[in-house]
Amino acid sequence: MDRTLRAGENARVTDLERLVQELAERPGVVVVLGATDTGKSTLVLELARRLHGSGVNPAVVDTDTGQSDLGPPGVIAMARTGGQVAGWSEVRPEAQFFVGATSPPGLEAFFLAGCWRMVEAAHRLGVQAVVVNTTGLVHGSRGRYLNQALLEGLRPRHLVAIQRAQELEHLLSACPYPVGIWRLTVRPEVQIKDREKRRAAREAGYRRALRGATLRVLDLTQVKCLRTRYRTGVPLDPAARDELEVQLGVSIAYAEQAADGTWAVLPGEVPYRPWADTERVHAVALENFSQLQVGLLDDGGELAGIGVLESLDLSTGTATVFTPVGQEVGGLVFGTTRLSREGRELGRLRPDDV
Numbered sequence: 328m329d330r331t332l333r334a335g336e337n338a339r340v341t342d343l344e345r346l347v348q349e350l351a352e353r354p355g356v357v358v359v360l361g362a363t364d365t366g367k368s369t370l371v372l373e374l375a376r377r378l379h380g381s382g383v384n385p386a387v388v389d390t391d392t393g394q395s396d397l398g399p400p401g402v403i404a405m406a407r408t409g410g411q412v413a414g415w416s417e418v419r420p421e422a423q424f425f426v427g428a429t430s431p432p433g434l435e436a437f438f439l440a441g442c443w444r445m446v447e448a449a450h451r452l453g454v455q456a457v458v459v460n461t462t463g464l465v466h467g468s469r470g471r472y473l474n475q476a477l478l479e480g481l482r483p484r485h486l487v488a489i490q491r492a493q494e495l496e497h498l499l500s501a502c503p504y505p506v507g508i509w510r511l512t513v514r515p516e517v518q519i520k521d522r523e524k525r526r527a528a529r530e531a532g533y534r535r536a537l538r539g540a541t542l543r544v545l546d547l548t549q550v551k552c553l554r555t556r557y558r559t560g561v562p563l564d565p566a567a568r569d570e571l572e573v574q575l576g577v578s579i580a581y582a583e584q585a586a587d588g589t590w591a592v593l594p595g596e597v598p599y600r601p602w603a604d605t606e607r608v609h610a611v612a613l614e615n616f617s618q619l620q621v622g623l624l625d626d627g628g629e630l631a632g633i634g635v636l637e638s639l640d641l642s643t644g645t646a647t648v649f650t651p652v653g654q655e656v657g658g659l660v661f662g663t664t665r666l667s668r669e670g671r672e673l674g675r676l677r678p679d680d681v
């Protein structure tokens with residue numbers, strides 16, 4: 328059943344009230360969709376606040392890893408919210424999932440796993456409603472498939488679509504069962520953020536998450552490595568490595584053999600690789616393993632915090648990480664955002680580059 332809430336000039340508050348009433352009567356997962364700068368974050372917190380006021384126990388899940396409200400950039404986070412919170416800065420994440428990128432393309436599978444896990448974490452806490460903020464990626468094939476998969480996976484009870492025109496209509500039919508669809512128009516008060524403002528907001532988020540960080544040395548023979556090819560195969564012995572160097576005509580710092588081919592880390596730049604397909608050699612630059620955003624997992628596999636990988640000694644398996652996480656580390660998740668200790672974004676790698 329499609330329901331349409333189209334705000335009239337003086338009827339916006341009434342519409343929000345009616346929306347909250349409907350959500351409170353049939354609580355469950357509420358996915359808030361909207362392009363960038365449509366007021367999603369503001370609405371998500373407002374819905375959570377008002378649901379709480381209506382006697383419904385809510386949680387929020389922030390899946391917008393580019394303009395995060397809850398966790399640092401690159402992280403999907405979940406928190407329960409009370410009725411009194413004045414702003415996002417007062418809400419503390421209760422569970423987090425490391426995506427390691429500020430937008431999903433290339434990492435969609437992990438992004439969706441994180442969305443699903445955080446909604447699941449909210450349910451485990453016994454909340455009645457979970458209000459999910461989304462990425463703003465609604466255009467093109469990427470937006471279409473990402474949102475279709477998100478909706479099929481999360482199975483929301485309600486979709487709240489904040490639109491300027493009709494830009495979300497093609498995404499609203501993705502739920503394969505009856506869902507409440509609520510359309511809101513973008514409010515005139517919504518302010519547009521330019522690229523620089525967005526970047527500044529992300530960098531402030533990294534800095535907050537790195538506050539109190541120190542250098543920590545991790546023994547990767549004891550700590551699980553995730554989302555990297557490192558330590559997924561058998562290291563090549565020096566003789567085999569020498570042979571490969573001669574064969575490829577490049578010098579190799581470290582290499583492993585796995586079922587899906589040879590992985591070689593080159594000390595210098597990675598040249599154009601005509602041998603990548605025929606020789607089944609995947610080469611990456613050693614430089615990729617420094618100034619990289621990483622996630623540090625506790626020994627139960629939950630994200631304890633983020634860090635900046637400063638350097639990696641591939642042969643001894645020692646990683647030096649700048650992080651505020653002080654507890655025992657069970658896993659190190661490699662991200663794709665190049666990051667300085669000061670929280671400055673230095674670029675983005677592809678998932679295959681680490």
Ligand SMILES: Nc1ncnc2c1ncn2[C@@H]1O[C@H](COP(=O)(O)OP(=O)(O)OP(=O)(O)O)[C@@H](O)[C@H]1O
Pocket residue numbers: 361362363364365366367368369370391394463514516517518519520
């Ligand atoms: N109802 C409102 N009244 C006043 N200001 C608002 C309202 N909704 C949004 N804004 C302002 O507009 C700006 C953008 O809103 P918001 O951050 O909620 O949008 P968003 O869709 O989450 O943006 P992004 O794409 O960056 O995630 C913010 O500065 C916010 O304070």
Ligand SMILES: [Mg+2]
Pocket residue numbers: 367368369391394
């Ligand atoms: Mg937002």
